[in-house]
Amino acid sequence: MNAEMVTSSAQLDEQKSPSPSVASETPTKINLMGMSRSELEQFFVELGEKKFRAGQVMKWIHQFFVTDFAEMSNISGKLRAKLEQICEIRVPEVVHRNYSKDGTRKWVFRVGDGAGSLVETVLIPADDKTGARKTLCISSQVGCALDCSFCSTGKQGFQRDLSPDEIIGQLWVANYSYMEEVAVAERERTVTNVVMMGMGEPLLNYDAVLSSMQIMLDDFAYGMSKRRVTLSTSGVVPKIDQLAKDIDVALAISLHAPNDELRNELVPINKKYPLKELIAACQRYITKDGNESARKHVTIEYVMLDGVNDQPEHAQQMLKLLKNLPSKINLIPFNPFPHAPYGRSSRNRIMAFQKTLSDAGFVCTIRQTRGDDIDAACGQLVGQVADRTRRAAQWKKKVEEKNMIVRVTGDPDS
CATH class of the missing domain: 1.10.150.530 (DNA polymerase; domain 1)
Structure with a gap:
């Protein structure tokens, strides 16, 4: 899970919005x-x-x-x-939607039978040289099994994979939201970019994600450019290699730490696939002939955590780690969630980090926060999903216990 957003249960109850094609009298169809x-x-x-x-x-x-x-x-x-x-022809049920004054749109979908589970999708608009770019952040799983320490969704535990219709249905709803009142003959696809970056680890739901991306690229469906479809992973190395054989889309890596010791803490899957193996897999992924390939570089996502991964030595370690990997770096201001043990790096610290990377020749951007008025800030996408593993409760208890120790002893490392 790379990006998160907070929606309260009260919001869900107050702002339910039916989808135009949810109802089905015959579930077996x-x-x-x-x-x-x-x-x-x-x-x-x-x-x-x-x-x-x-x-x-x-x-x-x-x-x-x-x-x-x-x-x-x-x-x-x-x-x-x-x-x-x-x-x-049925999409997941929309139980909540909200549109920000800055153009950001958010949906909460119910998936599964009965009460089902909830997943979220965010559309973020941005003006570019060719016109209005609209990027959709799509979820691939209900919850997440990877338990990254800065990620709220990881604290909810994993419930299940999404099916292809539940994944592509998110794209369908986002497009349809711009043309509900438009005559059929005049409808046009509006979403220009897709990032598999919402709830879940896409490479752990490989077949459904692959099938969905194939529909995105298909000229008989959405006809999207392979450079405008991006899969973001925390680093499932064998599946990165498999992806390179099966489809040509852009790759993003949720890095968040420039050394193994720190990444083991922030992104636990690093213990199984350490940075040396991950960077090697990225290098293999972009080794492809052809001018039309989407694999010219890898996007590096890096959430800025105050005092944790934002120091000058971390920037220097990034330079060393990525020196032989064509990459673009996206620095993401952390959006705190309840009981999060981290804070957001200061603006000055983020800009200093960016300058170090840019001065070394890397394309390095700072992600702009969007949709604050609807809890859809880019960099956070979290759903109020039923916690069947009690991981969220355990996490809350752990944080509260540590806070108690600090209050009693004054030592945060006790």
Whole structure:
């Protein structure tokens, strides 16, 4: 989990907002939302139809945002009736949505049967030279198993993987939110960039994430540029190598520490895949011929934690660590969550850190905080998900016990 956002249970109860295509009277119907073109082709062949029907239906779903088979005018009435009988086009239920005055949008989705679980998605707009860029941060799991020490979602524990329809459905809803009142023939895809950077570790839900990204790149669906689809990982090294073989998308690494000792504390998966192995995997990932590849560099994400990883020696260690890895560095001001043991680095400290890296020739940016008025600041994305592992309660107790020791002894290291 690389990015988090806070939503209270009260907000969820007060601001429920139904999705246009959630209701389904027949749960056993086949959901076409998350099916790739090859899967749809096989599906239509098994129905006794031609493969080209797959492309037609994909366009209706992902380019015109139609969920009613009756509106698919270039498909025969007989086939439409058959699809209506056995299929559905369904996205996760939207239980909360909020739009910031700065253009940031946030959704909370319920996934699963019954009460289900909650995941969150954030859209962050930014003006660029070509027009309005809209980046969507998508979740891949309910909760997270990696337990990074600065991450609120990690304290909730892991519940389950999201399915392809639950992943791609987040992109569908974000696009549809701009065209609910737009005539079908005039609808256009609005989201320009996707980052697999929300709740969960994408590479630990590999097959569903891969399938979803293939739909994002498919010209019959969203037709996104491979350079505008980014997968962010905390460093699952074997899956980075597998990803390089299966798809060409941009790669981001949640680094957060420039040495193994500190990263073991902040990002525990580092104990299994230390920095030397991670950097080597990144170097292998960007070794690819072809001018159109998205693998020209790796994006390094680095949350700035006051007094923890923001010292001058850490910047120098970063220079040494990344000297042979083409990379762009994104410094992220930490957004504290309840009982977090860290604070945000000062603006001056962040800028000094940036200057050290920039002076050495790295492209280094400071992420701008957006959507503060809707608890959607970039750098934090956390859902109020039921904690089935009691990890959040255990974390809260641990922090409270440490605070008590400090009050009694005055020694924070006791």
